[in-house]
Amino acid sequence: MKNNISLTKSPTNDMNEIWLITGPMFSNKTKKLIQQIKFVSRKTNNFIVFKSKKDTRKTKNIIFSRHGPSMPAIPVFDHNELWKIFNERSTKPDFVFINEINFFSEEIIPIIKKIAAMNTKVICDGLLKDYKNQYFPVSQELSKIATKVFYQVASCVKCFSPAKFSKRLSKEKAVFFLGNKNTYEARCEKCYF
Numbered sequence: 001m002k003n004n005i006s007l008t009k010s011p012t013n014d015m016n017e018i019w020l021i022t023g024p025m026f027s028n029k030t031k032k033l034i035q036q037i038k039f040v041s042r043k044t045n046n047f048i049v050f051k052s053k054k055d056t057r058k059t060k061n062i063i064f065s066r067h068g069p070s071m072p073a074i075p076v077f078d079h080n081e082l083w084k085i086f087n088e089r090s091t092k093p094d095f096v097f098i099n100e101i102n103f104f105s106e107e108i109i110p111i112i113k114k115i116a117a118m119n120t121k122v123i124c125d126g127l128l129k130d131y132k133n134q135y136f137p138v139s140q141e142l143s144k145i146a147t148k149v150f151y152q153v154a155s156c157v158k159c160f161s162p163a164k165f166s167k168r169l170s171k172e173k174a175v176f177f178l179g180n181k182n183t184y185e186a187r188c189e190k191c192y193f
């Protein structure tokens with residue numbers, strides 16, 4: 001039974017694939033994830049797209065990118081709900097997509113490992129760092145175990161150089177403050193500090 005797989009079991013099969021698409025805000029992370037979903041959906045419909053219920057922007061069961069495309073997704077409260085829904089499928093999915101992994105806690109990491117160990121490819125996207133330039137622990141951990149990491153960059157709003165930083169323009173201090181182009185700007189290293 002799927003439920004009996006130990007949380008601590010580490011992947012031993014070379015087929016275990018975990019991909020992470022990461023970078024700052026405005027770096028087309030979700031757009032790239034949606035491209036991957038569309039690519040996969042041309043071959044199979046045996047996949048699940050998850051998003052966090054903490055992401056309350058726009059429609060709750062859709063992931064969207066600022067640059068157009070959107071995709072239906074299952075909103076989950078946390079890693080436990082994600083695991084439950086994954087296991088409820090009568091057929092093991094070939095792919096699991098997770099949008100905005102930074103909304104989840106590090107406790108999702110063993111779940112992702114378990115899913116990958118079942119030869120389901122896991123593709124996630126999410127912010128690597130918050131507006132204070134601190135790593136989201138879940139993204140940092142995932143970047144270490146991922147078999148492939150796509151580091152996306154944005155374009156600095158000041159000088160158009162490649163931007164790795166998300167500068168918060170408002171005084172809001174909460175890490176999970178949901179913003180848009182009025183509250184955050186992409187900045188290069190020179191224009192961030």
Ligand SMILES: [Zn+2]
Nearest residue numbers: 156159188191
């Ligand atoms: Zn700049």
